[in-house]
Amino acid sequence: MSPSSRFSPREAFIRASVAAALTTLPLAVSCRQVLGIEERKLKVETPDAGGHRSIASTCGSFTQPSDACAKCMDTACCDEANACAGDTTCKAAYRCIQGCKAGDADCATWCLGSYSRPASLAPLTACASSQCAAACSPHACGVLVNGSSTCDACVQMNCCDENLACASDEACVDIDFCSHRCLPAGSLRCSSDCATTFSAGADDSATRSSCISANCTDACSSDNAWSCLDQRPPVLKPPTLDPITFNMTVVEFLSEMPYDQVTVKACSPTDLDCTAPLDTAVTDHGAFALTVPTGANGFDGYIDLSGGTLYPTLYYFLPPVIVGGDRGRLRLPSADTIKLLSGAIKVDLDATRGHLALVPWDCTLSPAPGVSLLIDAAADKDATTYYFENNAPNHSAMQTTADPALGGAVNLPTGLTRVRATVARLGATISQFNFNIRAGTLTAGSIPPSL
Secondary structure, X not given: OOHHHHHOOOHHHHHHXXXXXXXXXXXXXXXXXHHOOOOXXXXXXXXXXXXXXXEEOOOOOOEEOOHHHHHHHHHHOHHHHHHHHOOHHHHHHHHHHHOOOOOOHHHHHHHHHHOOOOOOHHHHHHXXXXXXXXXXXXXXXXXXXXXXXXXXXXXXXXXXXXXXXHHOOHHHHHHHXXXXXXXXXXXXXXXXXXXXXXXXXXXXXXXXXXHHHHHOOOOOOHHHOOOHHHHOOOOOOOOOOOOEEEEEEEEEOOOOOEOOOOEEEEEOOXXXXXXXXXXXXXXXXXXXXXXXXXXXXXXXXXXXXXXXXXXXXXXXXOOOEOOOEEEEEEEEOEHHHHHHHHHHOOOOOOOOOEEEXXXXXXXXXXXXXXXXXXXXXXXXXXXXXEEEEOOEEEOOOOOOOOOOOOEEEXXXXXXXXXXXXXXXXXXXXXXXXXXXXXXXXXXXEEEOXXX
């Protein structure tokens, strides 16, 4: 994946965001129980690990890396800090980031992705960058992280001015946050919509992206986004046990026209047929909202979508949903489109069997090329595996590519099947989860690192 695909809403980013196409987030706690996956702990270190003395600021009561930083934030960014502290999601995200060791962009990126980059964090990020970058060193290049620690270090060295300019511009931060939320949503148009919506920050965003593309292509490639295989990504908890309300928009896979009158049910991970929905909604111009109970790990279930021209789909959440808010634009195939895609691999769909579409994620929670999927049920003689190459499925391919990072299988036998994801270049298994295969239904999800 090119740097611009991670940091800019321009064409390279838009092409990369196809990798979330059909899918994004699957099962969690029940999978850990079935597969014996151990929960990981966040390696929290004080943000003053470089020698500063951490201190809590008065505004927002957030821990800052030094007296000078706390004083600056209290003086210049008090309203923004208090606003963030008053937003449960923003408060959790900011505290998570503040708990990361200085310079640990891997940790900060995981925090941002897990808490969905809340909108109220953008003003605080911009104020801290524009008013307190020097006082809050090592954030002299702005409080805007750039994916992996390797990538971030390159940006800090080669694009400090450009990163600081974007980080200091609230609209540019909004573009960055909005564009990253597009990745799991799977929309081709979402990223360009972000630049249009926050047009005041488009120039700073484009300048930053161009600098990263010119200077940090290798450092910001997917090859350098696997550090969590050694350091282990954190499993983050919901900030409260209150019910979570989240919203999404469902659009057709090819045309991106919104689906109307699609029934969406929130389901427990153990309710494989969704006979007792936790909540139900019907799309209005593609949009829906659901309120779900919060367990110790958040909402770790799935949504069951059916109706209209949509091909029936089970959409699993992994990592679990731990905060509410907008989860972006979900791009799913119609019945005609899935027939078209299966025709590309010369396979007729069997109505008595189910199908699987998965996007492996790297340690920055971005779609990852170079990953192979071992699907236990695909050993069945009537099943056919595939990976996308150049935006079309190919049954001869052996691993994900960047256009998009999507693979799976069609005509799988029904029931639970285990899927293991392996980084082909490293020969390392990054995760394994169970997915439910239902007859005449697409099961969609992503596979973030979990082992």
